[in-house]
Amino acid sequence: MPSSVPPNSDISRFILQKSHFSKENGRVKYSAWLPNQNGETSVFITTGLEEDEIWIIGESHVAAPQGKTLYARGVTLSSVVTESGLSLNFDNEPPRHANIEGWPAEKSEQKMLAIELAEASSLHTRE
Amino acid sequence: MNAVFTSTRSLAAYSKSQGVSEEARETQRRIANLLGGLYNTESLGKPITSALNALEEVLEECSEDNWDGYEASSVTIDSYLEAKRFLRALPAGVPTPEVTVEPDGELAFEWYSGRNRVFTVSIGTDGTLTYAGKFGSSKAHGKDFFADEVPGLVMAGLKKLFTLQR
Numbered sequence: 526m527p528s529s530v531p532p533n534s535d536i537s538r539f540i541l542q543k544s545h546f547s548k549e550n551g552r553v554k555y556s557a558w559l560p561n562q563n564g565e566t567s568v569f570i571t572t573g574l575e576e577d578e579i580w581i582i583g584e585s586h587v588a589a590p591q592g593k594t595l596y597a598r599g600v601t602l603s604s605v606v607t608e609s610g611l612s613l614n615f616d617n618e619p620p621r622h623a624n625i626e627g628w629p630a631e632k633s634e635q636k637m638l639a640i641e642l643a644e645a646s647s648l649h650t651r652e
Numbered sequence: 653m654n655a656v657f658t659s660t661r662s663l664a665a666y667s668k669s670q671g672v673s674e675e676a677r678e679t680q681r682r683i684a685n686l687l688g689g690l691y692n693t694e695s696l697g698k699p700i701t702s703a704l705n706a707l708e709e710v711l712e713e714c715s716e717d718n719w720d721g722y723e724a725s726s727v728t729i730d731s732y733l734e735a736k737r738f739l740r741a742l743p744a745g746v747p748t749p750e751v752t753v754e755p756d757g758e759l760a761f762e763w764y765s766g767r768n769r770v771f772t773v774s775i776g777t778d779g780t781l782t783y784a785g786k787f788g789s790s791k792a793h794g795k796d797f798f799a800d801e802v803p804g805l806v807m808a809g810l811k812k813l814f815t816l817q818r
Contacts, residue, residue: 636784
């Protein structure tokens with residue numbers, strides 16, 4: 526993996542809460558992309574991986590260690606993140622992991638950016 | 653969808669009476685019974701019931717910290733009650749929202765009418781509403797305060813979402 530995230534890389538956000546996506550409408554909701562209390566949104570760079578390989582990453586690094594159910598993932602491009610004014614901090618811990626950072630402090634601004642990410646992302650659900 | 657908001661009053665507001673006479677109290681009882689029936693109708697009651705059920709489901713699923721696997725804060729009963737109060741205050745004619753939850757533990761409602769057409773409001777336990785919306789090429793976001801009725805800026809966002817169809 527490179528030291529930084531190349532533009533137009535696939536970014537996957539693993540979703541463990543059912544109200545964060547709408548299967549009926551086939552969409553990821555904004556709430557899936559909001560940052561945690563540390564101002565980070567945890568994602569993985571999944572460019573070039575097969576579907577089953579991506580789900581294994583989500584299970585082994587996010588869901589299973591915490592005893593939670595992995596329902597879906599939202600996928601967007603790294604360029605969508607950076608063009609919105611946010612940044613991608615690639616730490617590769619675990620492999621392929623990055624954090625979306627640079628969120629504004631004001632909550633309504635965070636929601637607005639999260640809406641932009643959600644509208645530019647696709648929903649992939651576990652079958 | 654083009655929704656027409658004919659009133660800014662919620663159904664619940666009509667059950668409040670300032671009258672003290674026996675006649676006034678009897679009228680209030682009849683209105684309360686009528687409201688009870690309306691909440692069970694297909695057109696008005698079932699949608700709000702489904703949203704209330706969704707709120708309850710999210711409360712159950714997110715009542716402990718880290719419900720999302722990314723260190724989210726738990727949803728409290730106070731958050732749930734405030735969100736329920738907001739839901740019941742929505743004027744008749746507002747389409748039923750979807751329920752979601754944010755990492756800080758606030759419950760939120762989302763309305764979606766197509767690609768790049770979404771409006772969301774999260775409910776703070778102190779009555780603060782935080783909203784954000786995308787209406788095609790335009791956007792709006794900010795805060796407002798929820799006392800007894802859904803505030804103007806939030807209603808403006810809903811009207812913009814459902815009455816500007818291109």
